[in-house]
Amino acid sequence: MIQARIRKRFPARPDAAAFSLEVEFQAAAGVTVLFGPSGSGKTLTLDSIAGFVAPDEGRIMLDDEILFDAPSEVCLPPQARHCGYVFQNYALFPHMTLRQNLAFAAERRPRLERHRRVNEMLERFHLTEVAGRRPHELSGGQKQRCSIARALIGSPKLLLLDEPARGLDAQLRAEFYAVLRQVQTEFQIPSLLVTHDLDECFELGDEMLILREGRLVQSGSPRAIAERPANVEVARLLGIFNLFQAEIVELDPQRNLSRLRFGEFELAGNYFPGRLRGDRVWLSVRPEQLGVSARDGKPGPNQVPAQLLRTIEKPQTVRLEFAGDIGVELSRPEFDKHKQNKEWLVWFPQDALRVL
Amino acid sequence: MQIDWFPLWLSLKVASLATLLSLGVGLWLAYLLANRRFRGKAVLDAAVVLPLVLPPTVLGYYLLVLLGRESPLGHLYEWVVGSPLVFTWQAAVVAAMFHAIPLLVISARAALESVDRSYERAARNLGASEWRVFWRVSLPLARRSILAVSVLAFARTLGDFGITIMIAGNIPGRTQTIAVAIYDAVESGNGALARTLVIVVSVLAIAILSIANRLAARQAAQ
Numbered sequence: 279m280i281q282a283r284i285r286k287r288f289p290a291r292p293d294a295a296a297f298s299l300e301v302e303f304q305a306a307a308g309v310t311v312l313f314g315p316s317g318s319g320k321t322l323t324l325d326s327i328a329g330f331v332a333p334d335e336g337r338i339m340l341d342d343e344i345l346f347d348a349p350s351e352v353c354l355p356p357q358a359r360h361c362g363y364v365f366q367n368y369a370l371f372p373h374m375t376l377r378q379n380l381a382f383a384a385e386r387r388p389r390l391e392r393h394r395r396v397n398e399m400l401e402r403f404h405l406t407e408v409a410g411r412r413p414h415e416l417s418g419g420q421k422q423r424c425s426i427a428r429a430l431i432g433s434p435k436l437l438l439l440d441e442p443a444r445g446l447d448a449q450l451r452a453e454f455y456a457v458l459r460q461v462q463t464e465f466q467i468p469s470l471l472v473t474h475d476l477d478e479c480f481e482l483g484d485e486m487l488i489l490r491e492g493r494l495v496q497s498g499s500p501r502a503i504a505e506r507p508a509n510v511e512v513a514r515l516l517g518i519f520n521l522f523q524a525e526i527v528e529l530d531p532q533r534n535l536s537r538l539r540f541g542e543f544e545l546a547g548n549y550f551p552g553r554l555r556g557d558r559v560w561l562s563v564r565p566e567q568l569g570v571s572a573r574d575g576k577p578g579p580n581q582v583p584a585q586l587l588r589t590i591e592k593p594q595t596v597r598l599e600f601a602g603d604i605g606v607e608l609s610r611p612e613f614d615k616h617k618q619n620k621e622w623l624v625w626f627p628q629d630a631l632r633v634l
Numbered sequence: 635m636q637i638d639w640f641p642l643w644l645s646l647k648v649a650s651l652a653t654l655l656s657l658g659v660g661l662w663l664a665y666l667l668a669n670r671r672f673r674g675k676a677v678l679d680a681a682v683v684l685p686l687v688l689p690p691t692v693l694g695y696y697l698l699v700l701l702g703r704e705s706p707l708g709h710l711y712e713w714v715v716g717s718p719l720v721f722t723w724q725a726a727v728v729a730a731m732f733h734a735i736p737l738l739v740i741s742a743r744a745a746l747e748s749v750d751r752s753y754e755r756a757a758r759n760l761g762a763s764e765w766r767v768f769w770r771v772s773l774p775l776a777r778r779s780i781l782a783v784s785v786l787a788f789a790r791t792l793g794d795f796g797i798t799i800m801i802a803g804n805i806p807g808r809t810q811t812i813a814v815a816i817y818d819a820v821e822s823g824n825g826a827l828a829r830t831l832v833i834v835v836s837v838l839a840i841a842i843l844s845i846a847n848r849l850a851a852r853q854a855a856q
């Protein structure tokens with residue numbers, strides 16, 4: 279269990295604007311994803327926990343050990359923190375073989391045990407055959423496994439991963455996800471994974487922390503966050519929502535009903551607790567929750583005529599982009615049914631509408 | 635013509651020894667300047683470069699005062715070694731070091747600073763002490779640049795004249811290095827000897843330069 283409260287300020291400099299990081303969170307065994315755009319403080323958070331950066335204020339505890347505590351001026355050096363760290367570029371020592379890289383990390387153990395432990399890790403991560411090679415002679419996947427093995431060889435109590443899958447192709451990504459899942463079952467330690475890839479959050483994350491400009495804006499399971507983003511900023515960061523400005527014109531708690539004015543149209547939605555008539559809100563709806571139909575005659579309830587701008591083919595779905603920034607994602611068979619449409623209606627199902 | 639090769643051998647010996655000693659001092663200073671924050675760092679930084687800008691005779695004069703038989707340091711040396719330092723070939727080594735150290739510190743510091751920080755962080759994260767981080771990671775990764783500048787420093791120390799003549803003097807067969815011997819030969823009208831020594835030094839310098847360039851190129855290719 280890692281518990282962290284970190285505050286770190288960087289004053290403005292000629293080449294950089296002022297930045298401050300203020301986060302507080304805890305993470306138990308399992309993968310906790312730190313998600314956010316670049317410059318949101320994700321890596322800085324990892325570096326504070328690893329001890330490469332000293333926060334100005336706060337406290338960091340790993341299990342029952344204090345790694346950092348500002349009031350009592352405790353700040354353990356990186357050497358004493360028992361955190362495995364997988365660097366973005368892996369940081370495998372280029373002048374050492376893979377075996378030497380692992381041995382370097384196990385050097386505090388007695389000689390015989392070290393040897394055994396290195397062999398064990400080589401075997402576990404399928405690296406025995408290439409143990410004598412240097413990093414530049416390894417494939418991307420081997421380098422990645424080696425860096426994870428090296429981070430784990432000292433039996434850390436926490437694993438920190440800084441965008442380890444960045445720039446990898448789909449196959450290597452899948453390989454990496456499998457390795458990380460294996461690590462989770464075998465080592466059962468908390469992992470903090472920095473990423474700005476949403477698929478990765480869903481693929482790996484048990485918990486998710488969303489950072490923006492040095493602040494924690496939402497936390498929870500990836501599914502819960504995707505279903506209920508806390509505010510429009512989170513929805514934007516996730517990038518999986520249509521967001522429209524709308525106005526609440528009617529609220530009826532008795533019939534669990536609301537009416538929203540969206541441009542020149544009115545949409546019926548469920549009752550939104552805590553909102554008032556006349557509120558300007560962000561209407562958020564996921565592209566795959568919208569439907570389409572051919573326009574013949576008058577639009578029905580919650581149907582909006584829209585002009586199709588273009589279609590984007592994806593591996594499993596087709597994305598339709600309409601004027602007014604309306605994105606709709608359809609399955610292939612569904613799209614094939616509507617291919618011949620000349621004029622379109624977009625259907626906003628009542629249950630899919632959320633306001634932020 | 636009978637040529638006395640003693641000055642050449644002496645110069646090679648002095649330069650080798652000075653380069654080795656300077657490497658020790660220079661790497662230590664480079665490490666401090668590259669990695670540590672401490673009071674007086676700016677002063678040390680400036681002091682290291684000073685020998686590059688001061689006239690060699692001025693440096694020589696300071697050293698003569700500092701290491702002379704009457705000075706505390708001179709006394710200490712005499713007490714430890716049993717003979718005075720000034721006007722011996724060992725003094726020529728000291729003189730040569732003042733050329734090698736600034737060069738080594740500036741380049742070794744740049745080389746150490748150019749080592750990707752993530753390697754050093756990784757090493758610390760894996761439990762390595764600062765000492766091991768330096769010897770096992772930083773230094774090996776910067777070794778070619780440091781080797782290249784050591785070769786250059788060797789060449790530079792081979793040719794010192796000003797400081798050497800101030801504190802080691804010009805005693806043929808004892809402290810006369812090749813640079814001093816050339817001056818001596820010209821001064822005494824021995825043109826043939828001067829020409830021969832000049833050619834030898836030039837060839838040596840060009841050879842050393844090509845080695846240094848090759849080393850630097852290999853580091854760049856890494």
